[in-house]
Amino acid sequence: MSNIVFSGIQPSGTIHLGNYLGAIKQWVDLQDKYKSLFCIVDLHAITANKLLASELKSNIFKTVAAYIACGIDPEKSIIFSQSTVSGHAELSGLLGCYTPVGWLNRMTQFKDKAGSDKQKASLGLYSYPVLMAADILLYRAQYVPVGDDQKQHLELARDIALAFNNYYKLDYFVVPEILVLDHASRIMSLRDGTSKMSKSDPSEYSRINLDDTDDLIVKKIGKAKTDSILGFDFTTLKCRLEISNLINIYSVLSSLDVDKVCEEMSKHNMKHFKKELADLIISVISPIREKVIDLLRDRFYLHEILEKGAKKAAEVASHNMKEIKDIVGFVQ
Structure with missing residues (x-):
């Protein structure tokens, strides 16, 4: 059993009160109990609504600053951008070969985000759950703190891990467990009590931004x-x-x-x-x-945090990817 926690937030907009109470505030406590990787999942951020390059970069720095300002300690936790560790995309492609299309067709979040015209939705949005599985399985994380809206994706990650392990008749991938976040911290929109507080809501009055x-x-x-x-x-x-x-x-x-x-x-x-x-x-x-x-005044420092975090994450990812490729049978 590993003692690793993995989680992340998309840099698709300003971090809001729901992100803080529903995730980051609770991560702060987890970093003292587990080896923690807290990722800025920038690859996920471009699966639906595309951002200008300058806006995405700005959001990434804002997200790092928010993590630290809320109490995530870069000396205790690994903070990095998903796109800077190639293993995420590489393992996602590989795991896609062990994921039946029927499993993906059951994902309700794709149906919600794709809307009425699914033919115009990107492959990235459709395969989002496989990339999420890769994010977790790449580090052999045991625990994944998620909200209700991501539980189905984590169940899929478990299914993919078991499918790979069963095919090769071994227990390589750790089958991740849902680390249930405090239900009381599920913060809803200020304009609609049936919807979660969200960065994508067109109304600025639906959320409190940090x-x-x-x-x-x-x-x-x-x-x-x-x-x-x-x-x-x-x-x-x-x-x-x-x-x-x-x-x-x-x-x-x-x-x-x-x-x-x-x-x-x-x-x-x-x-x-x-x-x-x-x-x-x-x-x-x-x-x-x-x-x-204050943190955003020193982007060099924030970039340094990301670089150090990416180096630490890449060391684990590279080691695990080599083992995975050996299991599959690739010549390296």
């Missing part, structure tokens, strides 16, 4: 969707998705149980609650934002 100013955070929370029902009755939260989301954000940031938040806020009206929530978010986001701004 680079939002204090005034903008107040404005976004003030405009966050609520309902006409009075009070914060804990027993009705399941039926009040937007209110439940705001209460959940308050709960995670304050470390108070949801029922305690409801009990405390039942003394106040919605306007007061939103002010309290905005102040709480600002108290967390503001120091991260200032740290990100």
